[in-house]
Every structure is written in C-alpha cells, then in structure tokens.
C-alpha cells in the first residue's frame with residue numbers, strides 16, 4: 076500500500092511499489108488525462124506535477140511518491156468548470172488529436188506557477204521534452220501565453236507573483 | 238437554390254445548375270476504397286452508395302437529430318464539421334444534434350477515412366440528406382396545414398405558416414417519413430444565408446480532451462476489462478524457435494499466455510502486470526531471424542534496383558530541346574507515422590460474436606479482415622470506431638485491433654484492452670514508403686521550360702485491410718493468411734506517383750511511374766502518399782531552373798501555370814509573405830517557395846518560408862511560414878487553418894529530421910531518440926495561413942495539401958541560403974554542413 080495525495084485528496088493504492096505512477100493513475104484511480112506515449116521519458120504525454128515540478132509519470136515508481144502531492148490535469152478543472160489553463164486551450168482551439176495536450180498543459184502549469192512572467196522563449200524552452208505529432212505547436216504556444224496572461228493578475232493578487 | 242449534381246461534383250455559385258464529374262469512371266482501386274466506378278444512383282458524395290435519407294439523418298419525437306457518418310474522427314475536426322453541415326441544412330441549433338461515427342452495425346459504409354475525402358464524401362452526403370430531410374418535413378407540414386410548401390418557413394427545428402401557425406420537427410416526424418431514397422436534386426442553403434457553415438465553430442471534442450474526459454479508446458474501461466500486451470518478433474521474417482511460457486504463467490495476476498504460431502500475447506488483470514509479463518515472455522523467447530533487409534546506407538539505389546512495373550503516366554511533345562539542364566535524384570527514406578499514442582484496441586467475444594473498438598480508418602474493411610483472419614462470418618464481427626491519437630494514415634491501429642481480437646477469443650466474455658508499446662509501434666509501423674524521384678528538365682533561351690522528364694520509384698502506398706494478410710496477427714498465427722498482394726493506386730489520384738504529373742504548362746513532358754511490387758520494409762498509406770516527394774522534387778527543379786536562368790522563382794511559376802486558382806494561391810502566399818520586397822537579413826538567410834494542388838485534384842496550397850542557417854551548425858531555423866489555401870467551400874475556417882498549420886509543422890519535421898533506420902535484419906529506429914521528430918526548439922517563429930474563400934463551391938480535400946509545398950519551400954530555402962541543392966531527405970545539419978563544405 077502506498078498513500079498518495081492526488082489532486083489534494085489522500086488515496087491509498089494497492090499497486091506494487093515498482094509500478095509507474097502512470098498505470099496507477101489510469102488503471103487504479105480511473106484518471107484519463109495522463110497518457111501512455113512511450114514509457115521512456117521521451118515524449119511528455121504522461122506528465123503530471125509532483126510537489127510543484129513537472130515529472131514523467133511513466134518512469135516514476137509510486138514508491139518514491141509516498142505522501143507527496145501529485146497534480147494531474149483533472150486537478151486543474153473539469154469539463155463543467157474548466158480552469159484557466161484549460162479555458163485557454165479551448166479558446167485557442169489548441170488541439171488536433173489532443174493526445175499530447177494534457178502533458179503539455181501540466182508542464183506549462185508548473186512553469187507558470189513558478190514564474191508567472193515566463194517569456195515566450197522560456198515557454199518554448201520548457202516544452203522541449205514534449206512531442207506533438209499533429210503539429211499543433213503554434214496553438215499550444217498561443218494557449219500557454221493566453222493562460223499566463225489570464226493567470227498572472229490573480230497570482231499577483233495572491234502575492235505569489237514576482 | 239436547386240442543384241443537380243453527380244458523384245464527384247464541382248458546384249458553382251448560388252443558383253447555378255452544374256454537373257461536373259471530377260473522376261473518370263474507371264474501376265480503379267481508390268484510397269478510400271469506395272467511389273471508384275460509375276455513379277450508381279446519380280447521387281452526390283456517399284449518398285450514391287447509401288441513398289436512404291434515414292441512413293444519415295434520424296429525427297426523434299423530441300425534434301433532436303442524430304447524424305450518422307461512416308467516417309471517423311481522427312483529430313482532424315471531422316465531427317464538428319459534419320455537425321455544422323447537418324445543422325445548417327436541417328435548420329436546427331447545433332446543440333440539438335448528435336453524431337454517430339463509423340460503426341459496422343450502425344452507420345453507412347464509407348470506406349476509409351482517408352485521402353482528405355471525408356468532407357467531400359460524407360459532408361456532401363449529409364448536406365444533401367439534411368436538405369432533403371428538411372424539405373420532407375416541410376412538405377409534411379404543408380400537408381397538415383393544407384397550404385403549399387412554398388408558403389412555409391423553416392427555422393430552429395420548426396416549420397412556420399403565414400398565420401402564426403407553427404409545428405416542430407418532433408411533431409412532424411412519423412414512421413418512415415425519412416425512410417426514402419434521396420433524389421439527385423436538393424434545395425441547398427445559399428452561402429449568403431449560412432449561419433453555421435463557414436463559421437469557426439469551436440470543436441465539440443476539445444473540452445473533454447483538455448479536462449481528462451473519456452476521449453480515446455485508450456480511456457475505455459468496461460466492467461471486467463483485462464489488459465493485454467503482445468510480444469512481436471524482433472524482425473519481419475523471424476520465426477519462433479523456442480518459448481518458455483511457464484515463468485510468465487506463474488506470475489501473479491497473469492490470466493493467460495497465448496501462443497499461436499509466431500503470435501504471442503499475455504493477458505493480465507492489471508496493465509502493469511501485462512507489461513511485465515510481456516517483458517518476461519520476450520526474454521524467455523528465442524527467434525530465428527534472417528538478414529533480408531536492403532542496405533540502408535544506399536536505400537535509393539536499392540529501391541531503383543528492385544524489379545518494377547513501369548507505366549508512362551504522362552507523355553506530351555518530344556524531348557531533346559536545347560537549354561540549361563537541371564537534373565537530380567531526390568529520395569526520401571521510410572518515414573514512420575509516429576502517433577504519440579501507440580495503437581490500442583478493445584475486443585470482447587461473447588455468444589459467438591466479436592466486438593472490436595478500434596481507431597482504424599476503415600471499420601468495414603477491418604471487420605472483413607478480422608473475420609477472414611479468424612475464419613468467422615463477417616456478420617459475427619462488429620467494429621466500432623473509437624478515437625485514438627492522430628494517425629496520419631494507416632498506422633498500427635488495425636494491427637492492435639487484430640491483436641485484441643485474437644486475445645479476446647481466449648477469454649470469452651471478458652473485454653480485453655491491448656496497447657502497443659512504443660518500440661512495437663515504431664518497429665512494426667506500415668511505414669510511409671521510401672521513394673526515389675529522378676528528374677531532368679531544361680529551360681530554353683526564351684526562359685520557358687522546354688523539357689521535363691520525371692521518373693518515380695515506389696512500392697505500394699496502399700496495404701490497408703481488406704485482405705487478412707495486411708494484419709500482423711494474421712501473418713503470425715499458425716494458419717497464417719497469405720501475404721496481401723501489393724496494390725498500385727491508379728492515376729489520376731495515384732499512389733507513389735501521386736502528383737508526379739506537373740501542373741505547369743510544359744510542352745515536352747514525360748512522367749514514368751516504376752511501381753515496385755517487392756516491399757523491402759512494411760509500408761502503406763501515410764499523409765499525402767507519394768505527393769510529398771513528387772511535389773518536393775518538381776518544385777525543387779522548378780526553382781533551380783528559375784535560379785539558373787536568372788528568373789524569380791514565383792514569377793517563373795506564374796509564367797508556367799494557367800489554372801486561375803493555382804495562380805490565386807501562389808499570388809496570395811507571395812504577397813502576404815512580401816516575396817518581391819524580401820531582403821536577407823544576413824548571409825545565412827534563405828527564402829523558399831513551394832506550390833502544389835493535392836492529388837492534382839483537390840485543394841490548392843502555396844507556401845513561402847524564411848529560414849536562417851548558421852554556417853557552422855547547419856541547423857535550419859524557421860523564421861516565418863506563410864501559406865495560402867483554396868479548399869473550395871469552407872465548412873470551418875479554423876478547422877482548415879488547424880489542419881494546414883499541422884501539415885506545415887509535420888512536413889517540416891519529415892523534411893528536416895526523419896528517417897527510419899535498419900540494419901540487414903531489424904528496424905533499429907524503435908523509439909523517439911533513434912527516430913527524432915521536430916521538438917519545440919525547431920518550431921517556426923511564426924506560421925500564417927490565409928484562406929481563399931470560395932462560397933458556394935464544392936468541397937476540396939485539404940488535410941494533406943500542405944505536405945509537398947512545405948517540403949519544397951524548405952528545400953528551396955536551404956538552396957537559397959547555402960547555394961547548394963540537396964536531394965536526399967532528410968535535410969539534416971550534417972548533410973547541410975557537408976554540402977556547404979564541398
């Protein structure tokens with residue numbers, strides 16, 4: 076048994092300790108957003124946030140996550156109440172097949188949490204570990220820029236801005 | 238507006254009555270698997286195969302409509318576009334419509350969702366069926382009100398009379414009202430009155446995809462589902478020597494190990510257990526392999542030395558005219574589709590019936606292939622489309638479906654989900670085939686092209702199901718299906734020779750297609766088929782002729798092209814780019830231009846690029862891309878932009894980075910480090926797409942239109958920046974550095 080904090084909720088999972096987080100999220104907890112893309116840390120489709128940092132859930136065994144805070148895309152909002160990052164992707168229609176998108180959003184969210192003033196260059200550099208085969212890159216960049224602009228005033232109000 | 242149209246029709250503006258066949262009536266194999274041959278019922282789009290209106294449109298007692306299409310959402314925005322078309326003609330709000338996509342038990346058979354044909358086939362059928370359904374409803378209202386139909390108005394799912402009377406669709410539908418065959422004539426809504434079509438309606442599938450909803454076959458979890466993985470042989474011809482299944486069978490949570498000939502699979506309660514079991518099984522299995530692959534280092538020569546079936550597909554004038562000669566042997570390696578989500582399928586076998594949920598492009602063909610593989614009657618197999626990650630052609634989707642079918646038979650009653658591992662997806666992909674184009678052309682003293690000689694070598698680009706032998710599992714199992722015969726797609730759409738005939742006015746022009754029945758590597762359909770390399774080669778030579786004869790590349794194109802729509806996109810791309818006023822900001826700047834009309838029959842697309850290549854690194858930095866596109870009547874402008882932007886980035890990736898590698902036995906590019914594709918550091922600084930609007934025109938397939946022009950524009954820009962012409966793809970920094978140094 077491992078206890079994880081998933082999107083703010085404490086969950087005990089049965090999976091053996093070596094099981095990568097990705098399989099626990101998808102198969103045991105029924106969360107769809109993190110995707111299997113390569114299982115090798117090469118594509119970013121499985122990205123989630125652990126203690127504020129973007130990590131590849133496909134190569135992170137649950138055993139190292141005991142008691143740590145994991146945020147998945149489901150933690151950023153829902154279909155009926157999308158969060159700012161999700162609204163920005165909808166507004167920019169930033170998806171073709173969409174399979175790569177949840178991972179991109181999670182890394183972008185981690186970046187903007189850390190640096191609400193991230194420049195376009197910083198956003199591009201941050202996304203380097205992520206692949207998109209549909210060629211949605213320009214829209215992804217626009218959506219993240221939009222999310223940053225939407226989120227910044229709130230972050231500043233809350234005193235977390237620079 | 239009343240229009241009578243025929244199977245592949247080009248419609249003119251409002252009010253016009255036009256009949257124009259866009260395809261010759263030969264019985265050729267087409268890329269969608271339908272639509273060849275003469276029209277059966279004289280009906281537009283796929284209505285010709287499935288004429289019943291209620292096969293496409295159903296209206297229930299609440300007045301809501303279900304739309305049925307035999308095409309599939311592949312991430313191209315198809316669902317949204319088809320709903321727009323239906324809503325427009327039915328005069329129903331979008332929210333009252335739902336859509337059922339490809340399902341052998343429910344929807345019309347529209348062949349493969351391929352070749353950028355969906356709007357043309359299904360969109361046309363649904364548009365006409367919806368318009369005729371609306372008129373039937375109106376006629377029914379007229380009958381009930383006792384007034385002529387032309388005294389009535391239709392809005393918002395209701396029919397209004399003059400005297401304030403109104404009646405809703407829900408009240409009007411009665412049994413069989415829509416159970417009639419469509420007629421050749423429809424009262425289509427005039428583009429001037431469009432409220433939903435031609436609007437940038439947001440995609441209906443995006444909210445679920447960006448919030449972790451159930452969006453893909455990968456996300457399905459029916460009760461009692463088991464997880465499976467397959468063990469693929471290490472190389473194409475490998476045969477199983479020895480396999481010890483006992484260690485795997487002893488693993489906790491493993492339900493079953495399946496061995497049937499060279500087909501190996503494991504079924505487990507949990508996915509991670511299935512992955513571990515697969516690894517253990519792979520480690521305890523040995524194979525006999527053969528060295529049968531060509532020498533990858535000289536792939537072009539290997540391909541040109543294969544036996545070929547040669548056809549002269551174009552021959553005008555007589556060669557041998559004097560002038561400045563340009564020649565080159567262009568080649569592309571095998572390319573992988575590279576879906577970000579490896580192929581996945583679910584299958585369930587219960588009561589002698591097999592149901593397969595799959596992201597195939599052709600549920601009906603896949604059903605037949607699976608039934609053939611399992612020797613089951615086709616009526617006992619149902620294939621239901623469920624979305625996967627983008628496929629860009631025939632990728633591993635069908636193979637995963639066949640794997641799931643094989644495995645589900647071993648555990649009757651339980652749904653089985655199988656997903657390929659990344660290395661299986663990469664190694665066993667039906668690759669976009671390696672190809673060679675040899676082109677030789679001359680520009681005369683008058684500055685016009687005087688000679689043109691194009692030869693193309695390619696294996697089949699069409700090894701989709703249909704025959705069971707197209708499925709990996711069917712080839713591996715003990716009673717293996719025979720290898721599927723190589724299919725040559727015929728002109729004018731073509732396969733390897735797609736777009737090989739230049740659209741430019743060239744008096745002396747010969748084009749030869751060398752079809753290679755041997756297939757050194759597994760290959761099939763990948764976005765634009767041979768169109769990418771043919772356009773890239775044609776546009777490279779054209780550019781070279783312009784440069785060598787001191788003419789501007791864009792002016793040179795315009796000088797040789799008459800088609801006004803081609804001229805429009807070329808001029809639009811050039812003017813938006815600022816082509817004539819272009820100035821190099823440094824000596825490493827390059828400008829390039831490319832044009833093509835997809836399949837020589839579909840959308841027109843021109844692309845201009847500006848790049849930067851630092852001499853020392855040879856790394857291509859893409860500054861700007863400007864494209865202009867004419868796709869006829871636009872259903873969703875943002876959808877078209879999204880497709881073209883995507884095509885530009887993907888084609889740039891093919892051109893600059895991609896190459897399947899192999900030794901004499903095995904494919905070696907089995908992950909993203911061995912098969913690099915574009916990452917964010919190579920993404921252009923800006924991409925602009927301009928749409929040429931053609932209200933009232935027919936739909937022209939657009940999704941693959943950018944591939945060739947983009948590759949060509951980049952190749953030409955590299956030439957412009959470096960002064961050297963590269964012929965062998967991909968145009969990597971190492972090749973660029975070497976060429977500059979020479």
Ligand code: FES
Nearest residue numbers: 112113116119133
């Ligand atoms: S699936 Fe984790 S990085 Fe690709």
Ligand code: FES
Nearest residue numbers: 173175207208209
């Ligand atoms: S949107 Fe399809 S892979 Fe990125």
